Amino acid sequence: MKRQTFLRTGLATLSIAAMAAMSACAGSDSSGSEGGGSGSETITIGFSQVGAESGWRAANTKDIQDTLTEENGFKLSFSDAQQKQENQIQALRSYIAQGVDVLAFSPVVETGWDAVLQEAKSANIPVILTDRAVDTTDDTLFASFIGSDFIEEGQRAGDWVVENLDKDLKVVELQGTTGSAPAIDRKEGFGKAIEGTDIEIIDSQTGDFTRAGGKQVMEGFLNSHDDIDLVFAHNDDMGLGAIEAIEAAGKKPGEDIKIVTIDAVKDGMQALVDGKINYIVECNPLLGEDLAEIAKKVVAGESVEKRIVVEDAAFSQDEAAEVLADRTY
Ligand code: AHR
Numbered sequence: 335m336k337r338q339t340f341l342r343t344g345l346a347t348l349s350i351a352a353m354a355a356m357s358a359c360a361g362s363d364s365s366g367s368e369g370g371g372s373g374s375e376t377i378t379i380g381f382s383q384v385g386a387e388s389g390w391r392a393a394n395t396k397d398i399q400d401t402l403t404e405e406n407g408f409k410l411s412f413s414d415a416q417q418k419q420e421n422q423i424q425a426l427r428s429y430i431a432q433g434v435d436v437l438a439f440s441p442v443v444e445t446g447w448d449a450v451l452q453e454a455k456s457a458n459i460p461v462i463l464t465d466r467a468v469d470t471t472d473d474t475l476f477a478s479f480i481g482s483d484f485i486e487e488g489q490r491a492g493d494w495v496v497e498n499l500d501k502d503l504k505v506v507e508l509q510g511t512t513g514s515a516p517a518i519d520r521k522e523g524f525g526k527a528i529e530g531t532d533i534e535i536i537d538s539q540t541g542d543f544t545r546a547g548g549k550q551v552m553e554g555f556l557n558s559h560d561d562i563d564l565v566f567a568h569n570d571d572m573g574l575g576a577i578e579a580i581e582a583a584g585k586k587p588g589e590d591i592k593i594v595t596i597d598a599v600k601d602g603m604q605a606l607v608d609g610k611i612n613y614i615v616e617c618n619p620l621l622g623e624d625l626a627e628i629a630k631k632v633v634a635g636e637s638v639e640k641r642i643v644v645e646d647a648a649f650s651q652d653e654a655a656e657v658l659a660d661r662t663y
Contacts, residue, residue: 377633378409380429382439384466385417387511387543388571389599393663394440394465394619401622408626417511417542419443423450430457436629440465443513451475460632464621466515473640477632480624480642482617484519490615490648491520491566491594492527498613499592501531503563506555507538508548508576510568516543516617520568520596536562541572548575556583567595570602570614577610588612598649600661606654614654616646619663 379402383395395412402408411429415421419442429437430453437459441447447468454461455475463479470476495503507524510517517540525535537555541547548567555562556579565580567573573595577587587593587610595602598616605611624642631638649657 375407376404376409377407377436377629378411378432378434379436379438379629380411380425380432380434381413382422382425382429382437383412383414384422384440384442385414387417388545388569388597389601389663390569390571390597390617390619391543393599394621396663397620397622398464398625399622401626402629406626407630415442417442419446423447426450427453430454430459433457434459435633436460436462438462438464438625438629441468441515442466442511444469444515444518445513448472448475462625462628462632464625465619478628478638478640478642480621480628480644482644482646484516484617485523485526487516487596487615487617487646488520488523488525488568489527490523491596491613492524494613494615494648495533495564495566495594496527496531499564501533503533504559504561505533505535505564505566506552506559506562507535508551508565508567508572509538509540510543510572512540512542514543516596517568524566533564535566541567541575543569543571545571545575545578548572549579550575552576552579553582556580562591564592564594567593569617570595570597570599570605570611573611574601574605577605598647598654598661599663600658603649603654603658603661606649606651607658609651611651613648613650615648618644618646 402410413425422442426437437454448470451461460477463476465481467479539551541551565576567576573593580587580591585591593611594613595611596615596617598614602614606614628638
């Protein structure tokens with residue numbers, strides 16, 4: 335079910351392994367858990383999730399909660415930051431104060447994490463990033479980063495447009511949350527793909543990765559531009575919101591205005607099969623298994639991959655029709 339490639343772009347340094355081993359002791363002392371030093375003992379893990387903004391996020395949360403169970407050797411404390419960085423920082427500080435064995439989080443935005451990550455390091459608590467990266471010059475502040483290559487996702491979306499649609503297109507872009515890694519990287523990847531072509535982005539705004547945001551921004555685009563050929567939405571949910579706006583304006587999504595999105599969650603795939611979306615690049619949300627494996631390793635003081643790139647597929651309308659029935663999220 336899970337398709338992944340482990341790209342070993344560098345092994346963790348000895349200091350991270352040492353930090354993790356110390357964390358196992360720190361965690362058992364202050365959290366009241368049985369400690370995370372050996373494979374058979376419960377690992378306490380504090381996870382701060384971005385929010386519940388999209389179908390992708392719901393699938394990611396479910397996978398993490400279904401995997402980091404007591405049966406699998408974890409005691410998971412989970413919090414939803416409601417897309418606010420200050421909520422995430424507060425949650426991380428609370429987990430540090432509780433003395434968890436491992437901290438994990440998917441950062442809402444890329445910058446502004448150094449202070450809290452330094453606090454985790456001082457408390458000898460290893461940090462695992464899932465899904466989204468942080469922008470820091472000190473990569474000793476986290477043990478590992480598990481997630482997709484967002485630049486490649488944007489580039490694959492753009493490559494499909496260049497190879498399959500008209501050469502001369504007016505594009506509107508529905509961006510993800512401002513300052514988030516997927517919004518920054520998908521924009522960059524798509525831009526690279528269309529560079530040197532006559533495909534032009536005529537407007538670009540954030541819809542915050544939500545369906546309501548995508549609909550509202552698309553309504554504005556339709557009011558300001560009567561020559562839109564294509565919507566590039568940074569996720570399915572915003573694309574689905576755009577479909578509602580396009581239909582309300584009396585046009586046919588997928589025909590009058592083509593749509594390309596990223597995620598490949600069930601609702602997006604259904605719209606692709608229905609001909610309302612033209613192409614979807616997958617973003618795999620099933621990160622729980624890798625998180626569990628890396629958490630066990632860091633607590634045991636073993637070295638871990640600094641970057642684990644999750645493999646994504648991509649779907650045309652025909653390809654989506656073949657896999658839709660088996661799609662679990
Ligand atoms: O970080 C992954 C992105 O966040 C997903 O593409 C999007 O749906 C989610 O909100």
